[in-house]
Amino acid sequence: MSPKAGRSRRVSTFWRVRSRVWLAATALLAASLPLRAQDSLEYWRQPITARVPFAPTPVRGDDGRTYLIYELQGLNVLAQPVTVTRVEVTSGRDRLQVVDQAELTKSFRTIGVRRADSERLTLDGGTSGLIYLSIVVSEPARLRGPLVHNLTVETGTDGARQAHSVTLLPVPLARDTAVHIGPPLRGGPWLASNGPSNVSGHRRLPIPLNGRVAIPQRFAIDYIKLDSSGRSFSGDSLDNLNWFSEGSEVIAVANARVAAVTDGIPENVPGLTSRAVPVTLQTVGGNAVVLDLGGGRYAHYGHLQPGSLRVKAGGRVRRGQVIGRLGNSGNSIRPHLHFQLTDAVPLLGGEGLPYVHDRFEWIGTCAELRANSCSFGAPITKTSAIPLNYSIIRFP
Numbered sequence: 001m002s003p004k005a006g007r008s009r010r011v012s013t014f015w016r017v018r019s020r021v022w023l024a025a026t027a028l029l030a031a032s033l034p035l036r037a038q039d040s041l042e043y044w045r046q047p048i049t050a051r052v053p054f055a056p057t058p059v060r061g062d063d064g065r066t067y068l069i070y071e072l073q074g075l076n077v078l079a080q081p082v083t084v085t086r087v088e089v090t091s092g093r094d095r096l097q098v099v100d101q102a103e104l105t106k107s108f109r110t111i112g113v114r115r116a117d118s119e120r121l122t123l124d125g126g127t128s129g130l131i132y133l134s135i136v137v138s139e140p141a142r143l144r145g146p147l148v149h150n151l152t153v154e155t156g157t158d159g160a161r162q163a164h165s166v167t168l169l170p171v172p173l174a175r176d177t178a179v180h181i182g183p184p185l186r187g188g189p190w191l192a193s194n195g196p197s198n199v200s201g202h203r204r205l206p207i208p209l210n211g212r213v214a215i216p217q218r219f220a221i222d223y224i225k226l227d228s229s230g231r232s233f234s235g236d237s238l239d240n241l242n243w244f245s246e247g248s249e250v251i252a253v254a255n256a257r258v259a260a261v262t263d264g265i266p267e268n269v270p271g272l273t274s275r276a277v278p279v280t281l282q283t284v285g286g287n288a289v290v291l292d293l294g295g296g297r298y299a300h301y302g303h304l305q306p307g308s309l310r311v312k313a314g315g316r317v318r319r320g321q322v323i324g325r326l327g328n329s330g331n332s333i334r335p336h337l338h339f340q341l342t343d344a345v346p347l348l349g350g351e352g353l354p355y356v357h358d359r360f361e362w363i364g365t366c367a368e369l370r371a372n373s374c375s376f377g378a379p380i381t382k383t384s385a386i387p388l389n390y391s392i393i394r395f396p
Contacts, residue, residue, distance in 0.1 A: 046166050047082045047155050048123070050074040050131075053213070056147070057174040058140055059354035061196070061388045062362050068096075068135040068173075069196065069203075069218060069354070072149065076123035083122045084108060085163075086152035089135055092144035097135045107132045107198060111206070111213075130206060134198035146170035178354040179297055180384065181253035182319045184339045185223055185326075188361075188394030189376075191232070193222040193336070193369055196354075197389035202340075207348045218352025220340035221387060223326075230366065230374030230392075232334070238270055240328050243335040246305075248326040250337060252317040253299050256291040259345050261313045263287050264306055265329045272333055279331045285338065285347040286330020289323050293341075300347055302338035303329050356384045357395075364392035 056070035076082040087099040099107065101121065108120050110129040123129050137143060149168040154161045194202050202217035224232050225244040235242040265286050266276040277283050285302035289311060293299055305327030311317055328335040344350025364376035367390065374392065387393050 045077065047078050047164055048074050048076055048084075048151065048153050048166055050149070050151060050166070050168055052147075052149075052168075052171045054215070054351045055172060055174040056135075057176060057178055057354050058137060058143065059178040059196075059219070060356060060385045062360075062382045062385045062391050062393070063388060064385075066137040066140045067196075068133070068137060068147075069198070070133055071215065072131040072133065072151075072168075073128060073213075074123065074131065074151075075128040076125055078155065079125040080155055081122050081124050083154045084129075084131065084151060085121065085154055087131060087133070088150040088152075089133070090148045090150075091142060091146070094142045094144070096137060096142070096147075097133075099131075099133070104131065109204065132198050132203065143173065146172045176295070178356050178386070179293065179295075179341065180358055181293070181299070181341075181355050182251075183357055183360060183395035184250060184253050184299075184301065185248060185337060185395055186251065189226045189228075189363055189392050190395065191224045191226050191366055191369070191374075192387035192389065192391045192393060193224050195221040195387055195389040195391065200389050202352075209349055214349075214351050216342045216344075216348050216350050216352050217340055219354050219386065220338060220352060223337040223339060224334070224369070226374065226392065228376070230370075230372070230376075232369065237334075240267055240270060240335050243270070243328075245326050245337070246328070246335040248337075249322045250289075250301055250304060250324045250326055252291060252319055252321045252323055254291070254293050254319050256293050256299070256317055258289065258311045258313050258315045258317060259292040259298060260290040261288070261309060261311060263309050266306055267328045268330075268332055270328060270334045274333075275331070276329070281346070281348065284331045286332060287324070287327065288330070288347065290345055290347075291317065291323075292345075296343050297353055298342055298345055298350070300338070300340050300342065302347065303327055303332040303336060305329070354386065356386050357382075359383050359396060360385075360387070361394040362387075362391060363394055366390045366392060 050072050056068040058066050085101050089096045151166045156162050196219050202220040206213045233243040240246045268274050268276045287304040289301045291299040304324040308325035311323045326337045341353040341355045342350035361379040363379050367373035
């Protein structure tokens with residue numbers, strides 16, 4: 001036998017012996033594990049999965065701070081309830097925000113199940129929920145990498161609860177930046193009602209459509225005109241003409257192509273339940289105009305006066321051009337302009353996109369839509385910012 005053949009035989013014998021030892025050790029380990037661990041993946045499985053359905057884009061608010069406004073969608077993969085108790089968000093080596101249990105109570109929503117405040121954080125077996133996040137980035141330069149989310153959840157009963165830590169896959173920020181646009185209205189004062197915040201009704205309305213859940217109104221604003229006392233109407237509130245917003249000129253926020261137009265829907269009598277026509281996907285926005293801004297961005301104007309639209313689908317508009325008049329049509333309880341940007345032509349068919357206006361004046365704020373809850377101050381010029389919820393502003 002040659003020296004080379006002898007070496008090959010010794011190597012082969014070594015690996016056969018090693019393989020037998022490894023198999024024996026594996027069998028011994030398996031025998032020592034609980035039967036449950038051998039028969040099921042339950043022993044290793046994490047209790048919850050979560051993802052970010054739509055990547056966030058940094059956007060600057062009228063308070064000078066930069067925000068990341070987005071959602072986590074979680075799914076309980078166990079048969080037993082799971083409670084979310086903490087969310088930590090980091091970027092690179094920097095901790096951006098910790099959302100504790102008290103804040104989560106206000107920021108968590110189960111999908112398809114209504115719960116009392118004390119139970120909002122719990123997902124029953126096989127159910128899912130949304131965690132609404134509004135991360136304040138004190139220094140945008142700190143966003144040095146993808147976002148990493150670490151969730152703390154609990155399983156078991158009160159007498160024997162067990163905490164679990166679940167780290168999600170890194171989430172890159174959206175590639176696009178918030179688009180700069182002009183004003184959709186002139187003058188003011190305008191109240192940014194139901195505007196960008198973590199508690200806005202627009203923001204809290206996920207829409208299941210075309211096989212997915214989206215939040216098209218993530219950055220939507222209902223603009224309502226006020227007087228110097230913070231009132232939105234004078235006289236009989238059931239008459240649209242008594243609302244200061246009614247009939248105001250609505251203008252194009254950019255040079256754009258008209259992607260869609262809806263007209264001929266009569267105005268509602270102001271009120272919580274008064275609707276001139278049934279609310280459907282086609283009538284929800286009332287008389288409306290959609291502008292194609294390019295790059296997959298669409299500006300939506302809703303609830304306009306019937307017969308006031310001055311544009312047609314396929315036409316072109318220039319920034320500042322009058323496209324219609326503000327009204328009270330569609331799913332609307334008072335005269336106002338619903339304005340939003342999304343990535344799709346249908347009003348409720350896409351994801352809500354952030355935007356900033358080139359310039360406007362911040363002149364006050366309201367605690368709610370009530371005259372005696374509003375306070376006015378000296379005008380402060382804001383540039384490259386989006387009006388936040390309940391800000392009072394004036395456009396050029």
